[in-house]
Amino acid sequence: METPMEKEPSKPEEELSVSNVSLQMDSAEGKPAKRRVLRKAHGQLKSRKKAKRRALWEFPNKIILFTAVLFVIAVITWSLLWVFIFRIENKDVLYFVGLFRLANVEFLPEYRQRDSKEFVSMSENIQQVMNRVYKTSTFSKYYKLSIVSDISSNNNGGLLVHFWLVFVVPQGKGQTFCEDCISAILKDSVQTSILNRTSVGSLQSLAVDMDSFVLTIGLRSDYTSTTGTGLGCAYDLHADRLGQRFPLDVSAVSGICHIKLIALLGHVLRLTIVSIQLTADNCITDSLTLYDSLMPIKSLILYQICEPFNESLMSFVSTNNAMLLTLKSAQIKLLPKLDGYFEAIPQEQCGGTISTTAGIGFEGKIPSPHYPSYYPPKCICIWSFQTHHLRLGIALKFQNYVIRAKTISGCDHGWWKINQQMYCGYYTDHQTVFRIASPTVNVEFHCSSKLSQEPFLAEYGNYNISLPCPAGHFQCTSGICIQQAQRCDGVDDCFDGSDELFCAIPPKDCNASFSNQHNSFVCNGVNDCEDGRDEQNCTESVPCNNNSFRCSGNICIKKKNAKCDTLVDCPDGSDERSCSCGMKTTFQKRIIGGSDAEESEWPWQVSLHFAESAYCGASVLSKEWLLSAAHCFQGDILSDPRSWTAHLGMHVQGKAKFVTSIKRIIVHERYSNNFDYDIALLQLSSSWVDTMKHFIQPICIPPAAQKVSSGSKCWVTGWGRRLEADTKGSTILQKAEVEIIDQTTCYSTYGLISPRMICAGLISGKRDACKGDSGGPLSCQRKVDGKWYLAGIVSWGYGCGRPNFPGVYSSVSNFASWIHKHLPFIL
Ligand code: 4AZ
Numbered sequence: 001m002e003t004p005m006e007k008e009p010s011k012p013e014e015e016l017s018v019s020n021v022s023l024q025m026d027s028a029e030g031k032p033a034k035r036r037v038l039r040k041a042h043g044q045l046k047s048r049k050k051a052k053r054r055a056l057w058e059f060p061n062k063i064i065l066f067t068a069v070l071f072v073i074a075v076i077t078w079s080l081l082w083v084f085i086f087r088i089e090n091k092d093v094l095y096f097v098g099l100f101r102l103a104n105v106e107f108l109p110e111y112r113q114r115d116s117k118e119f120v121s122m123s124e125n126i127q128q129v130m131n132r133v134y135k136t137s138t139f140s141k142y143y144k145l146s147i148v149s150d151i152s153s154n155n156n157g158g159l160l161v162h163f164w165l166v167f168v169v170p171q172g173k174g175q176t177f178c179e180d181c182i183s184a185i186l187k188d189s190v191q192t193s194i195l196n197r198t199s200v201g202s203l204q205s206l207a208v209d210m211d212s213f214v215l216t217i218g219l220r221s222d223y224t225s226t227t228g229t230g231l232g233c234a235y236d237l238h239a240d241r242l243g244q245r246f247p248l249d250v251s252a253v254s255g256i257c258h259i260k261l262i263a264l265l266g267h268v269l270r271l272t273i274v275s276i277q278l279t280a281d282n283c284i285t286d287s288l289t290l291y292d293s294l295m296p297i298k299s300l301i302l303y304q305i306c307e308p309f310n311e312s313l314m315s316f317v318s319t320n321n322a323m324l325l326t327l328k329s330a331q332i333k334l335l336p337k338l339d340g341y342f343e344a345i346p347q348e349q350c351g352g353t354i355s356t357t358a359g360i361g362f363e364g365k366i367p368s369p370h371y372p373s374y375y376p377p378k379c380i381c382i383w384s385f386q387t388h389h390l391r392l393g394i395a396l397k398f399q400n401y402v403i404r405a406k407t408i409s410g411c412d413h414g415w416w417k418i419n420q421q422m423y424c425g426y427y428t429d430h431q432t433v434f435r436i437a438s439p440t441v442n443v444e445f446h447c448s449s450k451l452s453q454e455p456f457l458a459e460y461g462n463y464n465i466s467l468p469c470p471a472g473h474f475q476c477t478s479g480i481c482i483q484q485a486q487r488c489d490g491v492d493d494c495f496d497g498s499d500e501l502f503c504a505i506p507p508k509d510c511n512a513s514f515s516n517q518h519n520s521f522v523c524n525g526v527n528d529c530e531d532g533r534d535e536q537n538c539t540e541s542v543p544c545n546n547n548s549f550r551c552s553g554n555i556c557i558k559k560k561n562a563k564c565d566t567l568v569d570c571p572d573g574s575d576e577r578s579c580s581c582g583m584k585t586t587f588q589k590r591i592i593g594g595s596d597a598e599e600s601e602w603p604w605q606v607s608l609h610f611a612e613s614a615y616c617g618a619s620v621l622s623k624e625w626l627l628s629a630a631h632c633f634q635g636d637i638l639s640d641p642r643s644w645t646a647h648l649g650m651h652v653q654g655k656a657k658f659v660t661s662i663k664r665i666i667v668h669e670r671y672s673n674n675f676d677y678d679i680a681l682l683q684l685s686s687s688w689v690d691t692m693k694h695f696i697q698p699i700c701i702p703p704a705a706q707k708v709s710s711g712s713k714c715w716v717t718g719w720g721r722r723l724e725a726d727t728k729g730s731t732i733l734q735k736a737e738v739e740i741i742d743q744t745t746c747y748s749t750y751g752l753i754s755p756r757m758i759c760a761g762l763i764s765g766k767r768d769a770c771k772g773d774s775g776g777p778l779s780c781q782r783k784v785d786g787k788w789y790l791a792g793i794v795s796w797g798y799g800c801g802r803p804n805f806p807g808v809y810s811s812v813s814n815f816a817s818w819i820h821k822h823l824p825f826i827l
Helices: 018-026 031-040 042-056 059-089 117-135 179-189 220-226 743-750 812-822
Strands: 091-102 143-153 159-170 200-203 206-218 233-239 246-251 256-263 267-277 287-291 301-305 314-317 322-328 337-346 351-355 361-367 380-386 392-398 401-405 415-418 421-427 432-436 440-446 457-464 473-475 481-483 605-610 613-620 625-628 644-648 658-667 680-684 713-718 734-741 757-761 777-781 788-796 807-811
Touching (some): 091 179, 091 220, 117 159, 159 220, 206 220, 220 233, 220 256, 246 256, 256 267, 256 337, 267 287, 322 337, 361 392, 392 401, 392 440, 401 432, 613 788, 625 788, 743 757, 757 788, 807 812
Parallel strands (some): 233 256, 351 380
Antiparallel strands (some): 091 159, 143 159, 256 322, 267 314, 267 337, 361 457, 401 421, 415 421, 473 481, 605 644, 613 625, 625 680, 658 680, 713 734, 734 757, 757 807
16 A cells, blocks of 8 residues: 655645545554655655645635534534433323322311412322332332322312322333323322221321222323413312302413312302303314313313303203313414303202102103203112002103113113113103003112213103003004004104004005105105106195194295205205214114124114125215225226115115115225225215114214324224135124224334324234225214214225234325315215
8 A cells, every 4th residue: 555655745735635644644554654754754754744734724625624623513513402402302291180089187278278388288298108109119210290289178078189290201102101000009009908998098197098099191281280380271269159150251361271160068069051162173172171170180071062052051060079171272363262150059869769649641750960950970869669559660751861771882871770670871862761560660870971961851650561552552662652543654753763664665656646645755855756756845835734844943844854864955954954973873672803783783884785796885974975985996897886786774784774776986086096095975876764764874074173092992894804814704794893093103014104094903903894894984982972973984904903904094084074075964
């Protein structure tokens, strides 16, 4: 290797390039060479050094040096940024909020003041105990602090301690911090008292009521405003006099308002909402949430309102002497406004002993707890009835509720124990009668939902056990009695379809006069005659009677079945307002890793047959429209609507209650064979009619802003293959509960996940959609109103039920405006 020092000094440009300098200095093998150079160039060294220094500052070297300096500065800045900013941002802060009851401490009014010495000393004591517990736990290195945010009185004695726990965890480690794990640590530290075998344990010297312990994950915004560490609007309001209504007129001044309501000790709170203005259509950014505690504890939500209303009063009752309202809004210009009042009311005992009179008929009423308010969770009412004769039983008549035998799926709207038999309660849109054929009847009602529930009022009375309905009457499945003449007249007089079952429908005669023909034919919203004569003259104003429909504004139109037939018949459109979706009817008599569905359990499920074979699934949106996956109709042959039939109200494959051909297929204009925009609307050639409503129901379309959160549970249904290796689909409709998987995890599996796709399944595999399920529904139930909505459409996936490869669905909320553009009347 030739070294630069061996070159003539007369060529300084070559010699003094930066690379040459570095070669001279760094080369270990260059040592003998260096010596040689030193020997050779001995007398020239001084002058060369000078030349070198001069040359170093010449223009090209200046640039190189400048670049090197810049590079060093950039490296240092990056390291500092990484240490001080990114490393901090790569951490998540998790907030947990909870409460427990201290049984051995009496409440002092001073505890209401956070700066009082009583509050400070009690909270410091509790915080120290919690610090000790979490600092010695497996989560010690993530534990940051605990804060006692409130100490309040409690109707059952002792006091309630409300607290926050804060953990700082590296990003992605959050999953290990489940609510149950964090609460188990504190609970385990409380040694259950063995001596008196009560559920009171001791946390150091504090007697903690273990049954009172609740803890859930909380929001940062709630943490900052309830601990006074951030901005936000907060009120503490007291109902400290009985029989007085305290007005509530709140406008949120910033994104979130916390309003604590506290009643006189020994009483509960009733909040009445007169009106509420909320602007957006999703519960995350805009909502009024009522909590059954002083802190925003998720598991103690009583009710959540996410839409504006000012039509009728709604009132809610707490189970203790406190309630928290949070009013949230994303809007800056239009702040939410709440108008109502609250009051302290006595705790109510429901139930009683009732001896009926000798006569037949309804004679009294039993209400839900705190009627007409929404009834709170955790209640038991026991009524004991005694009739005067062995031949008389007890009948209970409800306007909006039905009692049915308990099934394996839980009772979410109250459960009933009637003469040792278990039943579930459900809300309906019609009257029902429940009869107990015994002169001695014991009725227990248990509130079973965590949320407040709509009130009910049951009328009770005697009935003749051997003749439940008067002579000349028919007993519907709903229990109500209708006149025999109303059977098989094409009108659902029972409201459950039972009077129209097993009826021979007279042939339709398009040439005869329509005045005395069967009701399911004339003015039913479907053109049964080719020229549509059966649907003409249906909407003219007529006198209101049994054969007309009453629009709002007291106008009656000739078309009897105008309500919710997706055709606007009333001049003011009132016949198409408040139509239901996402409701499972009361008339209820493969998928991988699923089980057989019950008949009518998924009334929006459709099987699409191509050339007479089951090919895809779909969901009912209205009497005339279905929603499915675009890829089912890919290519010239599959895109021809004439090759398809839709099978609705079906349980066993091939045995549908209603079959029709397809009139039109609307595939999303951006669908291009890669599963993105995998959505299509199908128009039916003929509509299903109201008498089928017990088997066929539309599902709700989620609003654009309603995103289904990861971890929530939904159901996928279909007649597709039950195993990846199967060669044909299932005969009975299958259902499987699947979990929504977060977008990042799914993306890390597939990579190809667009914002219009959501993933669901189990990380362990096993529960999934498979071939033949495509186009079918991923149905989720909304907590607020119990309605079912279509979160996804079965689209694709790698195999079926494989571990780490969840099913991929089209995210329906992303297509809300596309669907509404085509079907403006859909809910
Ligand atoms: C299909 O071919 C299909 N595991 C649907 C869903 C999935 C796989 C295949 C997801 O219809």
